[in-house]
Amino acid sequence: MKYCSSLAALAAAAFAAPLAAQTLAEDASAFGARQSVENLSISPSGDRLLYIQPGAQSDETIYVVDLANGGAPTPIITMNEAQARLNWCQWATEERIVCEIFGMQDSGGVLLNFTRVMAISADGSDTEMLTPSSSYKTMGVLQDGGDVLALDVEGQDSKILMTKRYIKERCEKTRLCNDKEGLGVDAVDVENGRARPVEDAALRAVSYMADGSGQVRVMLAGDTAASGYDGSDYRYLYRRKGESKWYPLSSVDAGGPLSVGFRPVGIDSEKDVVYGLERKNGYDALYAFALDGSESKTLVMALDDVDVDGVARIGRQRRVVGANFATERAYTKYFDPQLEKLADAFAKALPGNPSITIADASADENELILIASSDTDPGKAYLFEKDTRSLSELLSLRMPLDSRSMGKMKPVTYPAADGTQVPGYLTLPPGSDGKNLPAIVMPHGGPGSRDVWGFDWLVQFFAARGYAVLQPNFRGSSGYGSAWFGKNGFQAWETAIGDINDAGRWLVSQGIADATKLATVGWSYGGYAALQSQVVDPDLFKAVVAIAPVTDLDLLREENRRYTSYTAYDRMIGNGAHVQNGSPARHAANFKAPVLLVHGTLDQNVTAAQSKLMENRLQSAGKSVDYLEFKGLDHGLVHSQARGIMLKRIGEFLEANLAF
Numbered sequence: 001m002k003y004c005s006s007l008a009a010l011a012a013a014a015f016a017a018p019l020a021a022q023t024l025a026e027d028a029s030a031f032g033a034r035q036s037v038e039n040l041s042i043s044p045s046g047d048r049l050l051y052i053q054p055g056a057q058s059d060e061t062i063y064v065v066d067l068a069n070g071g072a073p074t075p076i077i078t079m080n081e082a083q084a085r086l087n088w089c090q091w092a093t094e095e096r097i098v099c100e101i102f103g104m105q106d107s108g109g110v111l112l113n114f115t116r117v118m119a120i121s122a123d124g125s126d127t128e129m130l131t132p133s134s135s136y137k138t139m140g141v142l143q144d145g146g147d148v149l150a151l152d153v154e155g156q157d158s159k160i161l162m163t164k165r166y167i168k169e170r171c172e173k174t175r176l177c178n179d180k181e182g183l184g185v186d187a188v189d190v191e192n193g194r195a196r197p198v199e200d201a202a203l204r205a206v207s208y209m210a211d212g213s214g215q216v217r218v219m220l221a222g223d224t225a226a227s228g229y230d231g232s233d234y235r236y237l238y239r240r241k242g243e244s245k246w247y248p249l250s251s252v253d254a255g256g257p258l259s260v261g262f263r264p265v266g267i268d269s270e271k272d273v274v275y276g277l278e279r280k281n282g283y284d285a286l287y288a289f290a291l292d293g294s295e296s297k298t299l300v301m302a303l304d305d306v307d308v309d310g311v312a313r314i315g316r317q318r319r320v321v322g323a324n325f326a327t328e329r330a331y332t333k334y335f336d337p338q339l340e341k342l343a344d345a346f347a348k349a350l351p352g353n354p355s356i357t358i359a360d361a362s363a364d365e366n367e368l369i370l371i372a373s374s375d376t377d378p379g380k381a382y383l384f385e386k387d388t389r390s391l392s393e394l395l396s397l398r399m400p401l402d403s404r405s406m407g408k409m410k411p412v413t414y415p416a417a418d419g420t421q422v423p424g425y426l427t428l429p430p431g432s433d434g435k436n437l438p439a440i441v442m443p444h445g446g447p448g449s450r451d452v453w454g455f456d457w458l459v460q461f462f463a464a465r466g467y468a469v470l471q472p473n474f475r476g477s478s479g480y481g482s483a484w485f486g487k488n489g490f491q492a493w494e495t496a497i498g499d500i501n502d503a504g505r506w507l508v509s510q511g512i513a514d515a516t517k518l519a520t521v522g523w524s525y526g527g528y529a530a531l532q533s534q535v536v537d538p539d540l541f542k543a544v545v546a547i548a549p550v551t552d553l554d555l556l557r558e559e560n561r562r563y564t565s566y567t568a569y570d571r572m573i574g575n576g577a578h579v580q581n582g583s584p585a586r587h588a589a590n591f592k593a594p595v596l597l598v599h600g601t602l603d604q605n606v607t608a609a610q611s612k613l614m615e616n617r618l619q620s621a622g623k624s625v626d627y628l629e630f631k632g633l634d635h636g637l638v639h640s641q642a643r644g645i646m647l648k649r650i651g652e653f654l655e656a657n658l659a660f
Contacts, residue, residue, distance in 0.1 A: 024465070024651045029400075031461035032643030036399040040369050040381050042067075043091040044316060046362030048122065049369070049383075050089055050097060051395070056641050058082050062089055062097070064122055067383065076124030082632050083602060087115065091316075092151055092160050092190040095122050098130070100145070104602045104634050107141065110562055111604040113634075115145035117162065119190040128193045130162065140167040147207070149185065151316045153214035159187045161214050166201040183208070185216055206234070212269035212317035215239075217291060219246065220264075236264055240293050241272060249289065250276070255571060257488050262287065262297070266311040266320045275300065275311050275320055283307050283481040286323050301325075301333060307479050314339075314368075315361035326479060328411040328423075329453040330355060342384070346370060346391070352377055355454065373397070375409035375427075378455045398457075405430040407463030409453055412470075414506035416499050423480075424472040424503060425451055426512075429463045438658050439468040439513035441504045441541070445524035447489025447496065450479040461647055462521075467654075468512050474499035474529075489525060490553060491574045493582040497532050504533075504540050517658040519543040521650070524606060524635065525550065531584035531595070531614065538592040543657040545650050547598040548606050548635050551585040551614040553578075559607050585610075588617035594624035596653045598646055600633030626653065 034054040041050050047068040053061050059080040063073040079086055084103030092098040101116045117130045131145035142165060150161040166180040185199030185208055199208065199216050209218035219237045236249040252261035264276040273288040285302035289295070301308055301323045312322040312332045322334040334340035343356045350356075354372040359381070361368050366386045373379030378398035384391050396402050407427040416422050428434045440462055444451045451471040459469045473480065476489030476496035489496040504520065507513035520541045522530035527549025533541060550556050553573050560569040573579065580586060595618060599611040611627060618625040628649050630642045637643055 024655075025648055027461060027464050028647035028651060029644040030404070031401070031457050031464065032645075032647045033398070033400055033640040034638065034643070035378070035397050037381065037395045037397050039086070039088050040359050040371075040394070041090045042360045042362055042367055042369050042383075043094050043122075044363040045094055046364075046367030046385075048091070048094075049394070050091065050122075052086055052089060054640060055080075057639065058085070060086050062086070062099070062120075062124075076122065077120060077127075085638060090148075090151060092119060093158055096120070096158065096190040097122060098148060098151075098160060098190060100148075104604060106602065111602060111607070112141060112143055113604055114141075114143045117145050117148065119193070128190070130188050130190070130193055130195075132164065132195070134167070142167060144183075146186075149208060149210040149216070150212075150214040150318075152212070153187050156187060156214075158189050158191050159214075160190055161198070161210050161216070162186055162188050162195075163208060164195070164197075164201075185210075187214075209264060209267055209274070211241075211267045212319065215241070217241075217267055218249065218264050218274055234261075236262070238274065238289075238291055240291060247293075247295075249274070254568070257491075258482055258485060262289065264289070266313055266318065267291075268320045269317070273298075277308060277310070279482065282483055284309070286311070305480075307481060309479065312358070314358045315365055316363055319365075321358075326450070326452045332357075342368075346372065346382075346384075349391075369394075371397070373455055375453055375455060376406035378457075398455075401460075404464070406455075406460050407432075407469075409456075409459070411453065414472075414503060416475075416502045420475070420499075422472055422474060422499050422502070424470055425453060427456075427459050427463050427469045427471075428512075429466050429468065432466075432468070434468065434512055436514050437468045437512060438466060438517035438654075439470065439504075439507050439519070440654075441500060441507070441518070441520045442469055442471050443474060443500045443520070443522045443526040443529040444471065444477070445522075445526050446478065447476045447525045448478045448485070449525075450477040458521075458523075461651075465651055465654075467519075468507065470503050470507055472500055472503040474503075487574070488572060489529070490550075490572060490582060491576075491578055493532060493578060494536075497529055497536050500529050501533050501537050501540055516542060519545070519654055519658060521545040521547075522549070523547040528584070532582065534591045534593055534595075535584055535587040538590050541593050543654055544591075544593050544595045545598070545653065546595065546611070546614070547637075547646070548600065548603055549584075549597065549610060549614070550606050551610045552583040554583065555585075555610060555613065556606070559609070585614045585617045588614070588621040588623060591618060591621070591623045594653075594657050595626070596650065597625065597627045598630075598637075598650075599627075600630045600635065600637055602632055603635045605635040 038052045049065040061075045061078045065073045087100040087102045089099040119128045134142045144165040146162040153159040164184045164186045168181050169178045180201040182201035182203040183205040184201040186195040188195045204221040206220045206222045211217050221235045223233050234252040237246040238249040250262035262276045262278045264274045266275045272291050277284045280302045284307035286300040286308045288298045309324045311320045321336045322332045346356045350372045352374045354374040357371040359369040359371050368384045370382040381394040409425050409427045412426045413421045450473045462469050474496045486492045508515045520530040527546035530544050530546045557573050560566045597611040599608040615627045
């Protein structure tokens, strides 16, 4: 029996806040704060827990909890780097923790992201960098710090399996240099960082997959054009158990709007199959490909209205236990009947009929870390012990919001101009009658993405401030099959933006929104859509907020010419009249609504030059525009204080321009 009953109370005390926090500044701070608990991981024995707790700025602290004996969470190390953060941490052994660091740097005017993997003792001592270091001889920049393929390597204690990026070195006047190039795999000792190659560097290798015993079984190989850019054709290769020879598995054509071919997503060691996604009747379906040499392929799951998104995996060996998909809500269809029953029982037993996610498991899977969350609940973590069938609350994921009322997220459909029924989600302010409200249409990013039912801090901030929020899954969204995705939301922008504008018109026609208090807010592609809505119908929305938006499609293409992914961007944007007509910065004269632009200076996805161009064009056209810039932050603005500042500024902007 684990002693964790006081853990939630101890952690919550640090985040206690007055219930009367209702001012704009207080709401902005509370909703803008990052999750107070991220990345829960349980040790192999199930006796210890770790999690990451972000601070107000760039600081992040790793905590360890003794579940076996009880006690308060113990901070073991704090990372405080302005341009780097912890991506994840996991228990490698009972005494050693492995973490991945993500960072962004400006290298001679070129933004480069990088990852590094390190190991640390459970008491915070003895830090060891597992990513190999570069030297002055290295002929390039090491961005890829390695992916952890397996936490357990059969017969090798304290070893994990990691990919290793080889970059050639200058070999002038010496033979002590590396002349290899490509991606290989090493067995790395987390105690001392020593590595033993298990897979030699392959020039065309993009990634690898390992089975539960730590054997490399699948390789993704790409084609690189003479220009140095990534190509559009990929090949998957597989190995039979215990062999070293590679055999063809599948070919994938990524040259169209959506990739075509069998794309592996997870290996089942016991069944000796690799699960993968492939199109069936226009939707992604889940298949199992036999790795025993028979090469049989079996349909596991297919739906006739949405895509299968991937597989659910648990535990140290990332055991495949189900298939994920989303209709109005996100679901997991468990292959394991016991887990199916457990998930159903938890959802019924916990308040609010939450979604249940198995976040981690001990080595024997007796202890499970569960996350229960919903549209109105940011989430709580629980420990379930199978042998005693006990369920204990561990931690709340957003402690500053524990006492707050949230708006319910209701699935809706509305008609587009051509009669197509467009799905989306409507969130009303808590306690509202849903009539004549200030309202926001909030298109998602992507464009290859979709909104799903669940807690959304940005939506709930607006609901707390009295706004109705509609999130449309417009045509061009992913998850609804290839026909719905079409050419993508850039090349078919007229359809996507038409659906988004129709969302605003529907809010008004239903009496939900006051037409004089209708705004649009978007992030990334959503920011692009918010701006482009003004090009199409400048009278519809009375205020526009665009966070990290694309504003010129040709500029987006050219900004990526310096990266190997240029070909993918070039395909996504395409050529034709839509490049000119679908670039809001080229149509600033059309705008009537005031615009607020928000961007981070280290945004590699969509550079800050996009917002600066939009600002300049709007100013030159005599339009109302404000620009909020965050130095040293990237696309997600992953910084509690910065997000709080942004939300306060957005709140003030909307209140001023909607007379609310």
